[in-house]
Amino acid sequence: MKSKVKKSSLLVFSALTVLLAACSGNNGNNPATESANPTNGNTPAAEAPAVYDNGLPKDEKVTLKVGFLEAGYGREWFDHATALFTERYPNVTFDITASPKIPDLITTKAAAGDDKDMFDILYGLAYTEFVDANKLEPLTDIFQMKPSDGGGKTLDELIVPGYNVPEQYYKGENWLFPIANYIGGMFYDQKLFEDNGWNKSPKTYDEFLALCEAIMSKGIDPIVYSGLYNYSIFSFDTKVFELAIDNGNKEFRNHYENYSGPEFTSAESVEVYNRLYDMGQKGYISKQSVGMNHTQSQMLALQGKAAMVPSGDWIENEMKESAPEDFEWGYMAVPFSNNPETPIHINNGLSYAFQIWANKPDLTKQWAKQFLVSLLTNEVQQILVDKGGAFPLRSDFMDDSARAANMKPLQKSIATYMSENNVVLELKSRKVVLNSPDFVAANKHVQDNTALILTGQKEPLPILEEGERLLQKAVQEAGK
Amino acid sequence: MKTLTRTNIHIQKTVFLLLAVLPPFAAYVLFTLYPNVLSIYYSFLDWNGIGEKKYIGLDNYIRLFQDPVVLNALKHNLILVATVIPITLIISLVLADLLVNRQYKENKFYKVLFFFPNVLSLVVIALIWSFIYDGTFGLLNSVLRVLGIGGDHNWLGSPKTALASTIPLYVWCYVGFYVVIFMNAMSAIPKTIYESATLDGITSFQRFTKITLPLMSGIIRVGMIFLMLNVIKGFEYMFIMTKGGPGGATEVISLYMFNLAFGTESLSQHFYGYASTIGMLIFVLLVLLKVVIDKVFSKDSVEF
Incomplete structure (x- = not known):
């Protein structure tokens, strides 16, 4: 197994300090x-x-x-x-x-x-x-x-x-x-949220679900995202770390960094996908997301047809030609824990x-x-x-x-969010690199089906199990 | 004037033939044969296209037959072959017959109209159809809403309709080209044949099925082969519109091969060796289908 790589998980608190200064x-x-x-x-x-x-x-x-x-x-x-x-x-x-x-x-x-x-x-x-x-x-x-x-x-x-x-x-x-x-997370129209009195900074998973329910009651899709490019990762990819803290799973990060434990079928991963599946079934994540590219999904947020869109902080610059002059992007991360003490892990x-x-x-x-x-x-x-x-x-x-x-306004919104919440900037680093067709096949299988899971059209467990089977083949092959 | 001897004429002919044949043959060897032969070699390697080549014998071929994505993609390719080819040929033949035999005043306009998709870039075509199928603002849903029969379906985003939704796109793209080909072929059929048949009291439908189709069997068979090649080798529309999704519902074999060779947005690993093995599979598949088409559809040539 090729040992090494990249940035391991790290709390980039100095970045937060920088933003607070802003x-x-x-x-x-x-x-x-x-x-x-x-x-x-x-x-x-x-x-x-x-x-x-x-x-x-x-x-x-x-x-x-x-x-x-x-x-x-x-x-x-x-x-x-x-x-x-x-x-x-x-x-x-x-x-x-x-x-x-x-x-x-x-x-x-x-x-x-x-x-x-x-x-x-x-x-x-x-x-x-x-x-x-x-x-x-x-x-x-x-x-x-x-x-x-x-x-x-x-x-x-x-x-x-x-x-x-x-x-x-x-x-x-x-x-x-x-x-x-x-900085990844959920991006939204500030004015739309202010006009409706919606919670711009939910502290717990239940508060986030309540926000989705409130949005849906107004006939607006709470979340739309680019299923074509799997932009859901920007909001949900780091949620396993929050659940690992809640579960007291101290080995989780070590397994994550070294592929030494179950990846897709870990208790945390299954729970994240199950919750997303439930959100999809309740209609919180628009079914239209499946075939959309990021521009299409972000346009829906600009037009007020969807309230939140997962993406990265480049969204303001990326959409500046399409956004109305008075449009102002806002930012939030999605909490997946119901314990306010558990830090919200932001995709970074x-x-x-x-x-x-x-x-x-x-x-x-x-x-x-x-x-x-x-x-x-x-x-x-x-x-x-x-x-x-x-x-x-x-x-x-x-x-x-x-x-x-x-x-820029969005950068200020991000800074404000980070200053008002208990957050961790999560780099999702690994210490081991896998490079084999089985590794690609495992990720392809899960990614190809992610949009269907998130929109409540496909049960997650069989997908995750097949992904895990392929991944473990890749791990074994790398270990030879 | 000096009379050319037989030998001189022979030399001149030979030189002319060599000059005419050698450059394209060299280009064929260099740009087609050589890369294809190399692909055979690559198919036995574990190679990412950049680093060291590692010979792994038949491992890639064993993987190929165990890979569920390959099976899924081939199934989709065969569905497309079984639908796109007959639909395209039938529509093209009917339109060509109408334009040739009805002599509409707007014939030239119709010809241009039908051929129009062929001058558009693949990307433009894919984007046009993406907007037609868009779940929120799409033209198809708008029409359905006006008609009061639904109008909120995500055509490319549903595994049940994604693949079927690409069939009209393929047909729309190919019909114009084959209309023009078939019109030219129909125009070449002597009018006297139709005239004598008309005197015998033949109906329009009989004229089409008993005279036109049999006399055009050769060109139809060629059209069928080209369509088969395009449908199996092409992946551009899937690449732009669906990326093979959702959930692999529009995965086709060439797209899978391309992604393995060049990586994807989320996984930038490359497997040139395995992709070449898939290329070999596509080659064998195309040859087999060509043989089937030749067997099923007679090669008898017709002279008139």
């Missing part, structure tokens, strides 16, 4: 303004050294080829970021290929085996196959680099915890450069990350790393927050009151 305004700290780059070309040409302060040559032109995922955050922020970088380092330019289907293009290029044709910097959240094939550049050293506005601190010290944890490295290295993390994780292709000229890779570090300056983070609607990854981002004040 609500409370300036906490008195001085803003971490980015220092003027000492190598920005202001020095008279006659005295200019042949290299920048970062040690890279000024006179060697480099074009960084970027495979960019154009999705919920858009690409405007990235165009700004590259323009800023080229302004500071005029010898570095960018050749950007942006597409919502960039992962397919990257896979095809990788299969073709032509390293020259491959992007230097590429979008990607999955990396084990590339790492196993020695195709990726380790990025562990980047986290020891110092952004120009970091006051001498390393990147590792400046980003929110959870994204550079040595115990979670794959094959001893970090391969992902985090750009943005997401990387929503955007870059990788660097290994077989590239050293100079290209060095500039690629410099560029990635520049993306985590607060100046670029500000652009990402403004133009992309993402949450910042810099933990000192909110030290500047102006930046806190500029948070």
